[in-house]
Amino acid sequence: MLEYVNEGGHQFGYRYMRDGSDVPYTCFYTSNVSLPREILGTQPFDPNFRTYGWEDIDLGLRLSRRGLRLIYNAQARVHHCHPMVLRDFYVRQIKVGAAIGTMYALHPDLVQDPLMPPADRPRLWKRVARLCVPLLLPMVNWLDARQVRLPERLYRFVLSDGFWLGRDRAVREQTTRGAERGCLRAVSDCRRRGNASTGSRIVRALHGGMSSPGG
Template sequence: MTTPAATIVVPTRGGSRRLPVLLRSLEAQDTDDFEVIVVVDGDIDGTADLVAEWAQRLPVRSLVFPENRGRAVALNAGAESARGDLLIRSDDDLEPGPGLVSGHLARHRNATEPIGVVGLTTNQYPDSPFARAYGRAADRRFLDDALGLPADRTWRLWAANVSVQAQVHARLGGYDARYRRYGWEDVDFGYRLRQAGIPVLVAPEVMAVHHGASTTTAVRALRALHSGAARETFVEIHGDLALPDAPGGRGLWDRLVGAGAAVATERTLRAYGPAVDAAARVLPPRIAEKLVALGVESAGLAGVRYPDRARSRF
């Protein structure tokens, strides 16, 4: 059996409805010099059977955990089982173009030193009050900011569509399994790349469409709550100086966000979100955007200040 140049590692939980879009995109790649490992983090919906069906059309196999162990553990298991020299990490809800694998490979082959590559993602939203009031504009701002980041800050972009040599992944010890809330195991890995002196390059040519974007204010705010809580794990591990942009300020908006954070819990956010989405149908766009932003930023700050409020598991 020929050893592939790249291994695509896909962590998933409850992904049987999302994965076909990704797998069809991987079937259409302009190179076949890769394999796919889907790491099923507790099979709750027949994902392993789906992967077995796709194995007749694509070089894909699954690793199945008997129970939920977290995304970091899933990513590390995929890396340990990989045969490719390059590890491409992909979330299960992405739709990459046909040049995803060849683009990541080219970036690394053209580098004179070990690097990390970030492909970025663009969110695809259904038409909704949240998307119109906040989601699409926030994504445009994020993409503009990401493409303009200086080289010493691109590590913050490490996320759903990235690649690194397998030997670099092993040298860093993989992803940190202490992250069990939403996100930040990625940021942690990007930070450790930077600390190791490994440049993180942004590659717009391998950008992928993300189909799992938040579609309501409640979902976006709940993710912000959990992300804020996971941020504190990062600070505990690496210290306050690793993230100099501490949340909170003294302006009127900062005070409003602080007041919102004081009462933001999973329960209150689930009530606030639908109310804002309903109001966004009739309010002026600028006001609707501010109301969504208030909920999201308050939730994020609440996660930082009161991490125990993030009770769900992702």
């Protein structure tokens, strides 16, 4: 699994790079990049990223827009000792899927960028993945932990499900928070206008006490 994610999978893409060639901002892997400290400034990472994922790509994007060239040097090697099994990486993918929403919020134009993941996957694909991956994951994890080489498309399918699971959860949570903020504003407006009963109904609806504010 680690060979897949390092060479051409969900974390790195070294198999697609040529020694001495320019690579895009999506290859700004802070686990394996070298540049003068003064280029980074005093706060290189955007604090809007609250969880793991995309904070280094965001930095690479901002630096590239300032004119930074990122060049791949195949002889410059870093030993990053971070053993993982497939289940660990699946959990990581959930976090990465959740964090990409922050990336799109900061840079809305990236939704159309072919270097970035698509904005969504077909609903049928996700339904099939949600049915299959819980059954596949224990078996694939067991085989991978015993260093059984599996087809890349199997790794891609399982890990993609983790990514989209995290992405969909984050979208639902964001939608819920937006609805809660809207309800709380409505409650505040009602109370300010002296209509306490309507405000109380909205609060009960917000917490599941009734089907709708007007019910």
